Amino acid sequence: MKRAPSRGLVSTIVGIVLLAVMLFPVYWMVNASLQPAGNPLRGGWFPLHPDLGGYATALRDQGRNLVTSLVVALGSVAFSLALAAPAAYALAHLPVRGINLVLFGVLITQMVPGIAVANALYNAYNDLGLLNSSLGLVLADSTAGVPFAIIILRSFMQGIPREIIEAARVDGAGRLRTFRSVVLPLSTNALITAALFTFLFAWSDFLFALTLTTTDTVRPITLGIYEYIGAHTNQWNAIMATAVLASAPAAVLLVIAQRHVAAGATSGAVK
Amino acid sequence: MRSRSRPVPDEDEAAHGRARAAARARFWEPVSQWMFIVPAVTYLLLFFGYPIVKNVVMSFQQYTTTTFYTGAAPFAGLQNYTKILSSDLFPKALLTTVLFTAGSIAGQFVVGLALALFFQRRFPLGGVLRSLLLLPWLLPLVVSGTTWRWMLDTDDGVVNKALRDLHLLSSGIPWLTGTSQALVAVILINIWVGIPFNTVILYGGLQDIPVHLYEAAKLDGAGAVAAFRHVTWPLLRPVVDVVLVLGVVYTIKVLDLILIVTGGGPADATETLATRSYELSFQQFEFGRGAAMSNVLVAVSLIFAFVHLRARRRARRT
Numbered sequence: 001m002k003r004a005p006s007r008g009l010v011s012t013i014v015g016i017v018l019l020a021v022m023l024f025p026v027y028w029m030v031n032a033s034l035q036p037a038g039n040p041l042r043g044g045w046f047p048l049h050p051d052l053g054g055y056a057t058a059l060r061d062q063g064r065n066l067v068t069s070l071v072v073a074l075g076s077v078a079f080s081l082a083l084a085a086p087a088a089y090a091l092a093h094l095p096v097r098g099i100n101l102v103l104f105g106v107l108i109t110q111m112v113p114g115i116a117v118a119n120a121l122y123n124a125y126n127d128l129g130l131l132n133s134s135l136g137l138v139l140a141d142s143t144a145g146v147p148f149a150i151i152i153l154r155s156f157m158q159g160i161p162r163e164i165i166e167a168a169r170v171d172g173a174g175r176l177r178t179f180r181s182v183v184l185p186l187s188t189n190a191l192i193t194a195a196l197f198t199f200l201f202a203w204s205d206f207l208f209a210l211t212l213t214t215t216d217t218v219r220p221i222t223l224g225i226y227e228y229i230g231a232h233t234n235q236w237n238a239i240m241a242t243a244v245l246a247s248a249p250a251a252v253l254l255v256i257a258q259r260h261v262a263a264g265a266t267s268g269a270v271k
Numbered sequence: 272m273r274s275r276s277r278p279v280p281d282e283d284e285a286a287h288g289r290a291r292a293a294a295r296a297r298f299w300e301p302v303s304q305w306m307f308i309v310p311a312v313t314y315l316l317l318f319f320g321y322p323i324v325k326n327v328v329m330s331f332q333q334y335t336t337t338t339f340y341t342g343a344a345p346f347a348g349l350q351n352y353t354k355i356l357s358s359d360l361f362p363k364a365l366l367t368t369v370l371f372t373a374g375s376i377a378g379q380f381v382v383g384l385a386l387a388l389f390f391q392r393r394f395p396l397g398g399v400l401r402s403l404l405l406l407p408w409l410l411p412l413v414v415s416g417t418t419w420r421w422m423l424d425t426d427d428g429v430v431n432k433a434l435r436d437l438h439l440l441s442s443g444i445p446w447l448t449g450t451s452q453a454l455v456a457v458i459l460i461n462i463w464v465g466i467p468f469n470t471v472i473l474y475g476g477l478q479d480i481p482v483h484l485y486e487a488a489k490l491d492g493a494g495a496v497a498a499f500r501h502v503t504w505p506l507l508r509p510v511v512d513v514v515l516v517l518g519v520v521y522t523i524k525v526l527d528l529i530l531i532v533t534g535g536g537p538a539d540a541t542e543t544l545a546t547r548s549y550e551l552s553f554q555q556f557e558f559g560r561g562a563a564m565s566n567v568l569v570a571v572s573l574i575f576a577f578v579h580l581r582a583r584r585r586a587r588r589t
Contacts, residue, residue: 011394018386019400022466026406028429029418087311094304102312107580109319110517111572113524115548116565119329119558120322126339143318146311175303204411206527211553222413226531229417236421243414250409258402265405265471 029247033240054237055245062242065224068134069203069246072220075138076202077195080145084194088153089183093165094175109147117143118211125212132213137220140208145198152197152264156190157183193260196253203249221246323569329562336556344559351563360539360547368543371458371529372522378462379518380511383469388503390470391477401474408467416531419460423447450540453533457541461528469514476510477503509585520575524568544568 020027033054034047090096091103121140122131130136160183168178184191209223219227225246228239254261333347355361390401407415422429423446431443446456480503488498526545529535535542535550542550545568552561 008394011389011392012396012400015389015394015397015400018389019403022404022463023406025415025418025422025463026410028422029414032421083311083314086307090304090307094307096304096308102308105312105315105319108573109315111520111569111575112319112323113526113545113548113565113568113572115524115526115545115552116326116562116569117318117322119548119552119562119565120325121318122552123325123329123558124321139318142314146314150311175300175307179307200409204413206411206413206531210527210530211549222411225413225417229420229531239417240421243417247410247414250411251406254402254406254409261405261409262402262471265408265468 026247029240029243032236033244035237037235037237051237054235054241057235057238058241058245061228061238062221062224062245065219065221066245068218069221072134072137072141073199073202073249075134076141076145077198079138080142080149080198081191081195083142084146084149084153085184085187085191086179088150088157089179091150091154092157093160093162093183106147106150109143114143114207118207121208122211130212132215132218134218136212137205137208137218138202140212141202141205142198144201144205145194148201149194149198152194153187153190156187160186189260189263192257193264196257196260197264200250200253203246326562326566326569329559330566332559334556334558338558347559351559355547355551355560355564355567360542363539364542364544364547367454367541368523368545370454371461371525371541371543372519374458375461375465375522375525376515376518378458379465379469380515382462382466383514384473386466386470387473387477388499390474401470404470405467407464412464412527413531415460415464416528419456419463420447420532423456447533448537450538453537453540457529457532460532461522461525464528465518465522469518472514473507473510476507480506512585516575516578520572523572523575544571 031045031047034050034052035054036049036051037053037057087102091099096102117140125131125136130139164182164186165178168182173181204222205220206222206226209220210226213219213223221242225239225242228235228242329344330351331347331349332344333350334344338344386404390397421427423431425431425443425445425448428443428446430446431440434440435443444452446452484502484506485498488502493501524545525543526549529541529543529546530549533541535546544564548561548564548568550561551557551564
């Protein structure tokens with residue numbers, strides 16, 4: 001389509017203004033995190049004299065929680081993909097009975113409120129000794145990751161031509177070898193997308209961190225921020241610095257893996 | 272294995288081997304197929320199936336703080352349900368849930384659609400701006416909630432400061448501490464969180480509309496409004512259905528955002544079914560009633576689930 005360049009430029013300017021409005025809270029969070037302790041509002045609209053005191057306090061108070069979140073999120077990625085990838089392959093290519101039932105079940109999981117899961121898990125974890133454990137959080141956080149990864153990976157694997165899989169079978173490769181050396185390498189992109197989102201789901205989890213931990217031995221950063229708000233509201237620069245640190249994975253992933261984020265957003269819903 | 276005492280001719284041996292391999296394959300084939308799916312299904316049953324059943328059982332039991340030491344949770348019949356349904360808070364929480372969901376969905380959808388239509392035009396940097404727009408959706412809700420809580424602070428928040436600087440008001444609006452303002456504030460924040468998701472999905476739907484239809488509409492002398500009414504909207508309908516129902520299903524169970532921003536207050540102004548369920552279970556340790564409340568929420572969600580599946584089928588047919 002041919003357009004007058006000036007009109008395109010106007011659209012770009014409008015687009016930048018819209019984005020600036022939408023992302024203002026993100027800017028404000030960064031601005032507040034760079035103000036000296038006390039009331040950041042007196043620091044004004046711009047961090048003219050950036051002060052890293054907030055970050056020093058945040059790392060001192062929340063460093064351990066950041067590590068906890070990282071361990072739990074990576075654990076959830078490994079666990080979710082280990083379960084979802086074989087299942088997605090079976091649902092896409094194997095004549096397993098009851099496929100529709102499994103798929104229906106996966107869809108139903110989206111409707112189950114987290115609080116219903118937390119209610120039951122708290123009691124079960126209490127008996128099993130899984131409260132206040134990284135393993136308990138990995139398993140609970142994967143309730144978001146596993147169904148999502150199954151949906152994404154299955155819709156991708158359905159696009160792998162049957163002939164490729166059959167060829168491997170004819171060459172004498174077993175199911176497992178076909179899956180490992182043919183299907184998985186072909187699905188790298190979808191696996192990355194699924195991994196990014198399972199990571200973000202677990203990293204962002206607040207509900208399970210709140211309900212399935214009772215002490216501060218295992219405390220994800222999201223809960224750390226929540227307790228920070230209650231503890232000292234005059235330390236907004238430290239709270240906001242923690243918020244910035246907690247946002248870093250999302251921002252980094254968006255910048256380096258734009259394509260995957262867009263793919264994940266759309267395939268999770270409509271396909 | 273039979274022991275072989277005499278040498279067997281080669282052919283015989285090979286035939287035996289083949290038969291054995293075939294028998295092995297017949298046995299292992301279905302088993303190996305199941306191996307792929309069993310771990311995931313087991314997990315889903317344990318972490319979704321079990322909680323659903325357990326919540327039903329719990330909702331008919333009387334839980335107290337001592338239950339966790341003694342394990343005694345006597346059967347209580349329908350008592351939990353009658354208690355939560357007859358409480359003064361229930362109609363209010365139900366209404367708040369409906370208002371919160373309807374308000375959030377309306378705002379997210381309208382703004383999301385407007386942005387999707389805007390980004391449909393090709394212009395420099397369009398793609399980059401569109402993907403940066405996803406940031407609010409990817410941020411942990413605790414981060415968004417905390418930031419907005421700080422921005423909406425009555426005395427020190429930037430929103431009131433801006434309004435004061437523009438001389439639009441003389442004293443600050445109590446966004447999070449006024450009973451009539453708090454729900455509006457929480458809805459606005461949730462709209463902000465949900466806009467990117469709506470934009471992405473609707474933009475994807477717009478991309479699937481064939482360009483020649485717009486060209487045909489133009490030839491028929493249709494203006495922008497007419498083209499939207501007769502081309503865009505009808506063809507986008509299946510995607511719109513999906514976005515709306517998914518939006519309802521996700522919004523109806525929102526819990527963390529409200530807990531972080533207002534904690535259900537002030538004076539229960541932002542209590543929803545989800546926050547009530549959380550408080551009953553984890554603040555009052557009335558797990559029976561908390562479970563009953565979350566079952567009411569599950570029931571409402573399930574009704575929408577079926578609508579959702581119908582919408583998906585329609586989206587697939589087109």
